Amino acid sequence: MLLRHTPTEIKERSALTVNPAKTCQPIGAMYAALGVHGCLPHSHGSQGCYAYHRSALTRHFKEPVVAATSAFTEGASVFGGQANLVQAIDNIFTVYNPEVIAVHTTCLSETIGDDVPQIVAKAKADGKVPEGKYVFHANTPSYVGSHVTGFANMTKAMVEYFAEANGLKSKTINLIPGYVEPADMAEIRRLATVMGITTIMFPDTAKVLNGPLTGKYKMFPEGGVTINELQKCGSSAGTVALGRIASMPAARALDAKCKVPCQILDLPIGLTATDAFVDTLRQTAGVSVPDAINLERGQLVDTISDWHQYLYGKRVAIVGDPDQVLALTRFLVGLDMRPVHIITGSPAGKKFEKSLRDAVAGVPDAVNIRVPGDMLLFHQWLKNDPVDLIIGNTYAKYIAKDEDIPLVRYGFPIYDRMGHSYFSTMGYRGALRLMEKILDAILDRKDRDADDITMELVM
Numbered sequence: 233m234l235l236r237h238t239p240t241e242i243k244e245r246s247a248l249t250v251n252p253a254k255t256c257q258p259i260g261a262m263y264a265a266l267g268v269h270g271c272l273p274h275s276h277g278s279q280g281c282y283a284y285h286r287s288a289l290t291r292h293f294k295e296p297v298v299a300a301t302s303a304f305t306e307g308a309s310v311f312g313g314q315a316n317l318v319q320a321i322d323n324i325f326t327v328y329n330p331e332v333i334a335v336h337t338t339c340l341s342e343t344i345g346d347d348v349p350q351i352v353a354k355a356k357a358d359g360k361v362p363e364g365k366y367v368f369h370a371n372t373p374s375y376v377g378s379h380v381t382g383f384a385n386m387t388k389a390m391v392e393y394f395a396e397a398n399g400l401k402s403k404t405i406n407l408i409p410g411y412v413e414p415a416d417m418a419e420i421r422r423l424a425t426v427m428g429i430t431t432i433m434f435p436d437t438a439k440v441l442n443g444p445l446t447g448k449y450k451m452f453p454e455g456g457v458t459i460n461e462l463q464k465c466g467s468s469a470g471t472v473a474l475g476r477i478a479s480m481p482a483a484r485a486l487d488a489k490c491k492v493p494c495q496i497l498d499l500p501i502g503l504t505a506t507d508a509f510v511d512t513l514r515q516t517a518g519v520s521v522p523d524a525i526n527l528e529r530g531q532l533v534d535t536i537s538d539w540h541q542y543l544y545g546k547r548v549a550i551v552g553d554p555d556q557v558l559a560l561t562r563f564l565v566g567l568d569m570r571p572v573h574i575i576t577g578s579p580a581g582k583k584f585e586k587s588l589r590d591a592v593a594g595v596p597d598a599v600n601i602r603v604p605g606d607m608l609l610f611h612q613w614l615k616n617d618p619v620d621l622i623i624g625n626t627y628a629k630y631i632a633k634d635e636d637i638p639l640v641r642y643g644f645p646i647y648d649r650m651g652h653s654y655f656s657t658m659g660y661r662g663a664l665r666l667m668e669k670i671l672d673a674i675l676d677r678k679d680r681d682a683d684d685i686t687m688e689l690v691m
């Protein structure tokens with residue numbers, strides 16, 4: 233009972249967060265930057281921040297996450313980090329030779345007010361940025377927002393720094409996948425490719441953070457969107473952005489800068505959201521949906537009808553990032569499950585909260601929603617009103633163990649299981665995998681609790 237001190241009685245707290253259901257902005261910025269080919273993320277702050285951000289990503293992906301730091305000491309903290317960053321840019325290009333450096337700020341460099349564009353301009357003027365190489369940046373102060381905000385800010389920076397309109401429109405569709413797994417990015421792109429659509433996806437961490445073990449270390453793996461592609465995305469026919477919180481800022485910035493119209497959709501989690509994604513691709517690119525995709529859809533519909541009886545009416549508690557939480561809630565409601573406790577740690581705004589409340593409007597039980605909320609409140613809700621299933625990241629396992637409720641690990645971070653980087657939960661195939669995980673958890677519990685008479689062989 234690691235969380236035995238969690239009180240059942242809920243007291244309203246306005247100025248105290250206990251066990252936040254989020255982490256800091258630079259982690260998301262670092263993750264997004266790794267989705268640019270040949271990019272070295274750079275943390276402009278102290279070594280402690282950078283070590284934490286790298287280790288969080290390394291533990292989740294089980295891959296060596298490379299990044300650099302301005303390594304602030306007391307002097308930089310007082311007098312500013314210009315000298316450190318200019319020196320770092322020089323060292324990084326000299327020693328590691330990346331195509332591009334993506335600088336993100338931290339609480340410390342934001343608090344002292346470092347002007348990163350001015351520092352980068354000085355580095356260029358001093359000849360520290362070689363010809364054909366790039367440096368771009370995003371402001372990611374961690375006392376506001378979350379890792380999802382940091383991801384959104386860095387993705388938007390890709391547009392602001394690189395996108396160009398050449399006056400002609402290509403048939404290419406831009407895909408902004410949101411803060412999802414490398415496998416999800418690959419699946420989103422695969423669906424578009426099967427439909428015969430040429431895409432530019434940014435960021436794209438597939439083959440970067442789920443690459444093969446070859447016996448030869450490659451500091452910059454083959455995956456990632458290239459700078460050339462980012463430059464061209466300003467001439468695409470349209471943008472499909474998945475997830476309002478993580479992807480909308482970049483999509484809107486591209487529309488404003490290069491007049492590329494955008495469609496903002498839910499993450500394609502589940503049947504309805506994937507239908508919307510496929511249909512939007514069909515309309516935007518002017519193509520038809522091939523039989524191969526209709527087959528995948530039909531298999532998902534068949535599975536839902538086969539197993540619906542075990543999902544119907546099951547009460548679920550969800551904690552995670554806002555785009556995932558909203559799409560997941562809609563998926564579960566579509567399966568006739570009942571999400572009754574829902575928390576996201578990211579401050580996602582009133583519009584998001586309204587969308588979430590609309591999504592559960594048909595659920596017959598009382599539904600608790602908190603945006604943003606913390607894991608303590610989530611646990612208290614579960615103590616007062618238990619559920620059949622928890623869906624959340626690794627940190628939810630302490631609550632699941634204490635309350636003896638099955639847990640499906642989903643979201644970021646997952647430190648204690650494998651599979652998330654390799655098996656997508658997006659699209660029709662991804663929905664099958666997600667249903668498999670949910671059903672396994674529910675049916676394993678059913679088997680565990682069955683006595684000798686009610687134990688069933690065939691489900």
Ligand code: SF4
Nearest residue numbers: 256281284338339374
């Ligand atoms: S919250 Fe701020 S100081 Fe702490 S690790 Fe994140 S960026 Fe660094």
